[in-house]
Amino acid sequence: MGTVQSFEGKKQVLQPYLQIDRALAYIREHFRTGVSITELAQIVHLSPRQLHRKFVETFCASPQAFIMKLRIQAACEALQKEAAQINEVARDLGFCDQSSFTQHFHRQMGMTPLNYLLLGCASGAVLAAAYAALAGSSLAAPYALAALLLTTAGVATRIASLARNRA
DSSP: OOOOOOSHHHHHHHHHHHHHHHHHHHHHHHTTTOOOHHHHHHHTTOOHHHHHHHHHHHHSSOHHHHHHHHHHHHHHHHHTSTTOOHHHHHHHTTOSSHHHHHHHHHHHHSSOHHHHHHTOHHHHHHHHHHHHHHHHOSTTHHHHHHHHHHHHTTHHHHHHHHHHHHO
16 A cells, blocks of 8 residues: 655645746747747746746756757758748748858757758758767767768758759
8 A cells, every 4th residue: 555645745846847837838939939038037927047047957058048949949840841941941930130040050950051951851960969979079979970971871862852842
């Protein structure tokens, strides 16, 4: 026979995560139009500094970094669609121009959006993982290089298909 524990005792432990959960829901709904950290803090009834500390504690990233990662993830999904245009994706995700989008994309993924498109989105994701592995650890370099070699085999096919679609 088991014992029953009260949820009330755990409520204090879960409280910070419940506040972050409200912030995450708001971010997911509004990341395309821009999210003000001050506005986000007001929604969860915290100061901007408290919100920042809770995000770093929970995700090891600031709210701004979290939002940017979410926007870049959405960009990768948008670029996977047939006939995706980089400037349209940038505009749809709230970047002021394509240059800013490209800089942020390159910072997160290790390659430009055009390279991501040309290499094929699945190949681009593998290449980005390989780049991240190379940047993070010298032990992962042989695996990253193998992934790089495997994905470049499909580059010519992808470029040819893009050329046919644009012609």
